[in-house]
Amino acid sequence: QMCIRDRCICTPHKGLFKEIKTMKWMGISDSRYETTHLGVSGRMCELQAIVGIKSLEMLESNIKRRYEIANIYKEELDGLVEFMQERKRCVQSYYIFPIFTKKRNKIFKELEKENIESRVDYFDPGLHKHPLFIKYAKGMEFPVAEEIASKVLAIPMHGDLSNDDAMKICKIIKRSLK
Numbered sequence: 001q002m003c004i005r006d007r008c009i010c011t012p013h014k015g016l017f018k019e020i021k022t023m024k025w026m027g028i029s030d031s032r033y034e035t036t037h038l039g040v041s042g043r044m045c046e047l048q049a050i051v052g053i054k055s056l057e058m059l060e061s062n063i064k065r066r067y068e069i070a071n072i073y074k075e076e077l078d079g080l081v082e083f084m085q086e087r088k089r090c091v092q093s094y095y096i097f098p099i100f101t102k103k104r105n106k107i108f109k110e111l112e113k114e115n116i117e118s119r120v121d122y123f124d125p126g127l128h129k130h131p132l133f134i135k136y137a138k139g140m141e142f143p144v145a146e147e148i149a150s151k152v153l154a155i156p157m158h159g160d161l162s163n164d165d166a167m168k169i170c171k172i173i174k175r176s177l178k
Contacts, residue, residue, distance in 0.1 A: 098153065
C-alpha cells in the first residue's frame with residue numbers, strides 16, 4: 001500500500017521506497033552514479049521556481065490567446081487538414097497545435113523555407129519504435145498509430161504569436177496543399 005500526499009510518497013515497503021528514490025534521482029541507485037533504472041531529475045532550482053510562479057500568473061491569459069490562435073487555424077484550414085478531436089467538457093492548453101495531412105512533409109519543407117519552425121518528429125516515430133519501448137512492442141503491430149504519426153505536423157503555437165503570423169502560416173499551408 002502506498003500513500004501519496006502533495007510531493008511526498010510514503011510507503012512501508014523498503015524495496016518500493018528504494019526504487020522510487022532511485023527513479024527520483026535520474027535512475028541512479030547509489031553514490032557511484034550508476035544508472036540502473038529509467039528516472040527523472042526531480043529537483044528544481046530557484047530560477048525555475050520563479051519562472052514557474054510567473055508562468056502560473058499568466059496561465060489564463062496565455063491559454064485565452066492560444067484559443068484565439070487555434071480558432072484562426074481552424075477557420076482558415078477547415079476542410080483542408082484534419083484537427084485533433086477535442087472533448088466538449090475539457091479545456092485545451094494548446095501546448096502544441098497538431099494538424100493531420102498526408103502532405104505534412106511538403107508543408108514542413110515550405111514552412112522551413114520561410115524560417116517557420118514546425119515539427120514532424122513530435123509524434124513520429126511512435127513510442128513503440130523508440131529504443132526504450134521496442135522490446136515491449138516486439139511482435140506487435142500498431143497500424144492506426146503509425147498512420148496517424150505519418151500525418152501529424154505540429155504548427156507554431158505560442159501566446160506571443162500574432163494574428164498576422166498565424167494567417168501567414170495558414171497561407172503557406174494552403175499554398176502547400178495545392
